[in-house]
Amino acid sequence: MKKLLLAAGVLLLSFNSQAAQDPQAVYARACSACHNGQLPTAPQKGDKAAWQPRLAKGMDALVQSVTNGFNAMPPRGLCMDCTAEDYQAVIQWMAE
Numbered sequence: 001m002k003k004l005l006l007a008a009g010v011l012l013l014s015f016n017s018q019a020a021q022d023p024q025a026v027y028a029r030a031c032s033a034c035h036n037g038q039l040p041t042a043p044q045k046g047d048k049a050a051w052q053p054r055l056a057k058g059m060d061a062l063v064q065s066v067t068n069g070f071n072a073m074p075p076r077g078l079c080m081d082c083t084a085e086d087y088q089a090v091i092q093w094m095a096e
Helices: 002-016 023-035 048-055 059-068 084-095
Strands: none
Touching: 023 084, 048 059, 048 084, 059 084
16 A cells, blocks of 8 residues: 555656646647747747757756746746746757
């Protein structure tokens, strides 16, 4: 019984570390307004050269920038229901 509970706990934790929302849907709803080329300082999806120096700062720093706002990006990046995991997934998706 203890092994079953331990396995269930580990499985539950692994689900919690994944994004709850689809990155593409979050991008379409909240991020594309600036990251589709309308705002020249916002890196566009798939622009590896623009994303490279940002990714070099580390994912924690990028998620912190989205959460708190950075330069022209408003706090939470216009996604008020996003978690840190959602932000991470969207950043990774946009940087591809």
